Amino acid sequence: MAEQFYDFVSIQLDKNSKASLYTQLYDCLRELILSGKLGHGYLLPPVRKLASFLGINPGTVVSAYKLLEQNGYTYSRAGSGNYVAQIAGNAQDGPEPALIDIDLEIFENKSSAGDRPNCIDFASVMPTPDLLPIDDFKNVLIEVLDRDKGFAFGYQESQGFYPLREAISLYLKEQGVKAQADNVQIISGAQQGIDIIAKALLNFGDYVFTENPTYPGAIASFRSRGAKIIGIPMENDGIDIQELENKIRSFRPRLIYIMANIQNPTGYSYSLAKRNRLIGLARRYDAIILEDDYISELDFTDTPMAPLKALDRDQRVIYLKSFSKIFMPGLRLAFLLMPPHLVAKVLAVKHHSDISTSGLTQRAFDLYLRKGIWRKHIAAIHSIYWERYQTALNAIEQFLPSTVICHRPRGGLTFWLSLPEGLSAIKIVQEAEKRDVFLLPGTAFFPRRPPDRFLRLSFAVAGSEKIMQGLKVLGEVITENLQAMKK
Amino acid sequence: MAEQFYDFVSIQLDKNSKASLYTQLYDCLRELILSGKLGHGYLLPPVRKLASFLGINPGTVVSAYKLLEQNGYTYSRAGSGNYVAQIAGNAQDGPEPALIDIDLEIFENKSSAGDRPNCIDFASVMPTPDLLPIDDFKNVLIEVLDRDKGFAFGYQESQGFYPLREAISLYLKEQGVKAQADNVQIISGAQQGIDIIAKALLNFGDYVFTENPTYPGAIASFRSRGAKIIGIPMENDGIDIQELENKIRSFRPRLIYIMANIQNPTGYSYSLAKRNRLIGLARRYDAIILEDDYISELDFTDTPMAPLKALDRDQRVIYLKSFSKIFMPGLRLAFLLMPPHLVAKVLAVKHHSDISTSGLTQRAFDLYLRKGIWRKHIAAIHSIYWERYQTALNAIEQFLPSTVICHRPRGGLTFWLSLPEGLSAIKIVQEAEKRDVFLLPGTAFFPRRPPDRFLRLSFAVAGSEKIMQGLKVLGEVITENLQAMKK
Known part of the structure; x- marks a missing residue:
């Protein structure tokens, strides 16, 4: 064995594995980098030499190197090769913070x-306090306290106040989304929704696809579960669907996190064609889509688009919507509309995350929705x-x-x-x-x-x-x- | 090799390891059981035979068998041996639900x-609605809305509303606990506190010690992080400290979750001697103690005891207290008092869990505390x-x-x-x-x-x-x- 390959002797690729050779190689090299065995500035071997040492096709090494660079583990210098980048954390100590x-x-x-x-x-995307509907909300709060008395502070079932879940499913029907109160889970803001889905669906080492760029709070939750995140570039008519298709075959992500309407931060919205292809790919490769409806209320066109969820015929899409993120940030109120087979699992995770969302807030917001004040x-x-x-x-x-x-x-x-x-x-x-x-x-x-x-x-x-x-x-x-x- | 040991050929013990032989053996057998290789009803080999096969002391096998039984992986029948118990889940699919x-x-x-x-x-331990302080709370809510207007619904910093953190540190001083607002983290109920500490401190496979019996919601959060949980028996003057000392040496738990005053569900409280020994052991073996102060307000004796945290001289104890659990369950409000070195980490986890706790609730409760209505x-x-x-x-x-x-x-x-x-x-x-x-x-x-x-x-x-x-x-x-x- 040539001495220059000493660092790579631990790499074992399995040609019979379901995972492609290049993702196996990528994973091995990534581990060597995260464990510190290949330090910052380390020059990776030339493609042909590593391919010959491992007995694989040079194209496989090229693909693995490309992926390492895309995910920030290496950088390349034209004519000089691929170097290990500076890595913030160590995978063994939990994902990089x-x-x-x-x-x-x-x-x-x-x-x-x-x-x-x-x-x-x-x-900031937070509204200034003068734009918040303070008087209206005070009135519904008082009405709820007078109506429900001690029950407004009593035990609140974990899935959420039933009348609010009903009011939400009516609201959704107006947006073109079929919904039943039984499939709605009330949560304490959109961030908690992402975190709960991460806890309910992801195991250590699972792959998650996100748009690139995306909302950093989502990345933090996925990393906290030890997930491996792969960003797929955004184009101005939605995610790069060809790149998604190329990657989904090899990585088999458990979850795809997207914003189909007015994405954060790019503002791009998905074309109808891309919506349909995305759902088709999720079905074929058995992935769940988490659709974060960030701000579709503020569509300024004459033809606002329905959520991706409206196209979801075989229960691939979890729909996440916050009532508080933009309009009353301090309120901490949002919901998930879920495929029925995930309802019990998500409920259990909500329960051990914080038992329930404030019953008082839920009761007041229910009235706020039903009276049409929200609209x-x-x-x-x-x-x-x-x-x-x-x-x-x-x-x-x-x-x-x-x-x-x-x-x-x-x-x-x-x-x-x-x-x-x-x-x-x-x-x-x-x-x-x-x-x-x-x-x-x-x-x-x-x-x-x-x-x-x-x-x-x-x-x-x-x-x-x-x-x-x-x-x-x-x-x-x-x-x-x-x-x-x-x- | 005798055929009867075929199932145990994968067991490898390392005499030079920091972990004791019996915990290594316990871990190996546990893996065999959880992976399904040793199924329900499987009769484990007699102690002396397995000891001789593995080249270890019979006492080591006895200890491992005992631990398997204590943790529910096996059961014994007098005179007939040790059998594998029915296991609900599979460790590979995430911890048992x-x-x-x-x-x-x-x-x-x-x-x-x-x-x-x-x-x-x-x-139920939830108070009936007639016992909830509905009118008082309505008044502080209205006062806050009139005072703070839109700010009551605006962006709320993740660590919590500063005046409330200040009011809490004053309240704690009266309980004999030194506290500064900077080390207080506001959270949405005690369950979230446990869940956040689990996320901040535990990696997959870490050990957690709990009292046995204990609060099931805590176990759910620890399991969700992939932690291995070891229950230490409760005695009527606190945890079995001798057993704790025996186990802490081998398992080096990252976290010890306890209720020093009026434990749930036993009602037992720790003697002063056990409090001091517990803190000493945590120091010696570098563990963090999470003290859940479940209900110490309802001490009916003339000599209520201070929290364990009052004895914490070198920042080993995280103190968790809910204002809502028993007295206003629907409110979802609690706090953590933390060792300074954990403040930033816990804040980051709170942020990706749900950004912040409702600002309106925090502002109202701040007034409620300051006006002495809580008392x-x-x-x-x-x-x-x-x-x-x-x-x-x-x-x-x-x-x-x-x-x-x-x-x-x-x-x-x-x-x-x-x-x-x-x-x-x-x-x-x-x-x-x-x-x-x-x-x-x-x-x-x-x-x-x-x-x-x-x-x-x-x-x-x-x-x-x-x-x-x-x-x-x-x-x-x-x-x-x-x-x-x-x-």
């Missing part, structure tokens, strides 16, 4: 923006945000260089901006912050080795005037950076 | 009791429950045969009854239920192979008259069963 920190930082950023009165906040509230903020959306879009055209690419989303609270080649989004964010304009670099939304060229710009907090001011500053910062690059 | 079902059934039982107006409910409420129910405690104790003496043993707990809402040899607690519960008296068999509180001779009798729901009636019925059922046994 780096992403949780990024996620918390988002919120810290937000607070620090909030503390500076002259700043312009394009980072009224959504209509009110819809028109406020529609105005800001247009203002922001105009300001982007007016103030940003034409080389900054902005896709026009169907709705939502954010724009996803792609910077010209050579600019660093992190640097732009830092420089804008010095001029009191806060926004997020896209890096926060990529689980691994994020590209440094995207910005997420939210208009949830800033009014029209501040949107114009802030985009003017951002335009100046980008232009200055472009000029500095030319020198 | 049986216990979660038992736990849910507890609540179902409770509801079915509630639906029958003539029944007597000794099962007033506890004083009121203290006297109601003290009366029921005495009534129940008298009725037990009057109506139950003297062979039923009842330890007198310092307080709480339940009595733990031990039936005479030969009676089945499950049968007694079933027969009492036919006569409209509901109580819980102790079996629900043992993680494995529960002894069928304990009853947990709660006086949280029944008033004095019903307590007398119900215990009269229970006494009749037990006496009839004793007589039937003699025949």
Whole structure:
């Protein structure tokens, strides 16, 4: 054995295994990297040499190397080879925590923006307190307390207050989704929904597919279960379905986490063709889809699309919807609509996660839905945000260089901006912050080795005037950076 | 190799390992049982023969066999040997779910009791709605909504509303526990606290020690993390500390979950000597103690004991306290007081579990604590429950045969009854239920192979008259069963 292969002697590939050779090789190399046996900066052997040492096709090594790089375990230098990247954690000590920190930082950023009165906040997607329906909600709270007395604070069944589950299934039918109260599980916000599904479905080492970029809080929950996460690129008509098909065969993910309408952070929505293919692939390869309906209420087109769940004919899709995420963030209330065969399992996990969601909140929100106040509230903020959306879009055209690419989303609270080649989004964010304009670099939304060229710009907090001011500053910062690059 | 040892050829013991030989052997045999290689009813080899086959001391085999039996993997028949027990799940498919079902059934039982107006409910520990402080809480809710407006529904920091964390640290100082707001984490009920600590501290395969019997919801959370659970017997002055010391050396548990004051379900409290030894052992073997303060407000003696946490000089104890479990179950509010080095980790887990606990609930409860209404409420129910405690104790003496043993707990809402040899607690519960008296068999509180001779009798729901009636019925059922046994 040549000495240069000493580090690879532990690799054993099984040609009779269900898993393809390249994913086996990928897993072996990944383990060697995570265990620290191949340290930061280690130069992997040339493709042909490793292939010959292992007695496999060079194409197999190429595929494994490519996957390592995509998932951030290695990086390549043109003409010089593949090197092991710096790895934050060690798989044996539980999955890498780096992403949780990024996620918390988002919120810290937000607070620090909030503390500076002259700043312009394009980072937060939380509504400002003046947009929250405080009086209406106070009235339903009082009505519930007078009606239910001690029962409002008593034991609450884990699946949720039955009348609320009924009201939700009526609400869903209006969205084109067939639903029964029996298949609805009430939860304490969308994040808990993701976490509960992770606990109910994932075992250590299972694969999960997500969109890339995606919501970092979901990645944190999947990692906490010891899942292996594979990001599939987003395109402006939905996930890269060809790439999904290529990967699903080899990895057989248990779960696919997606946002079909107005994705966070890109704002992209799936075409009907991609919706159907996604469901077909999930059926063929026996995967469950978790659809996070982040913000479809804020579709500004004349033809809003139904959730993916509306197309789900053979119970492949879990539908997750929050009532609080955007509209009353402190309320912590959401629900899961589940395939019937998962109801009992998810209920058991909810029970050992926190027994039940606050009964008082559930009872008050039930009334809020049934009285139609929710619909009224959504209509009110819809028109406020529609105005800001247009203002922001105009300001982007007016103030940003034409080389900054902005896709026009169907709705939502954010724009996803792609910077010209050579600019660093992190640097732009830092420089804008010095001029009191806060926004997020896209890096926060990529689980691994994020590209440094995207910005997420939210208009949830800033009014029209501040949107114009802030985009003017951002335009100046980008232009200055472009000029500095030319020198 | 003799053919009878064919099944054991995979066992490999490492004399140089840190783990003792008997725990290694225990782990190997356990794996063989869980993988199904040794099926239900399989007769294990005689001690001396297996010892000789493996080249180890017979005492090592005896210890491993004993542990297998204690943890429910085998049962012994006098003079005939050790047999593999029926195992509910398979470790590979995630830890056995049986216990979660038992736990849910507890609540179902409770509801079915509630639906029958003539029944007597000794099962539930939930207060009846008339005991809940509904008007006081409504007033603080309205005060908070008027004071904080939209902020009451806005974004809530994950560690919890700072003024509430401050109010809690003041409250703790009165209980003899030094606390700072920075080390307090607000959570959505005690169950979530246990679940978050499990997620923050436990990796797949870690050992957890619990009292035996214990709270089943805790076991469910530990199992969900893939932890191996070892129950240490409870004695009426606290955990069997000698057994704990014997086991801690070999298993090096990451976590020890205990209730030092008025344990659930036994009602036993730890002596001061055992408290100190427990903390000393945790220090020596680098374990973290999770102290669940279930119900110490309801100590009916003149000399209530401080939490274990009050003795924690080198940050070994996480203190968990619910404000809602017993007094306002639907509220979902509790806190963790943590060693400073765990604060960031627990905060990250809280964040990916459900972002934060309802801000409105936190703000209202903050006011409730600061205005002293909590103290007033506890004083009121203290006297109601003290009366029921005495009534129940008298009725037990009057109506139950003297062979039923009842330890007198310092307080709480339940009595733990031990039936005479030969009676089945499950049968007694079933027969009492036919006569409209509901109580819980102790079996629900043992993680494995529960002894069928304990009853947990709660006086949280029944008033004095019903307590007398119900215990009269229970006494009749037990006496009839004793007589039937003699025949």
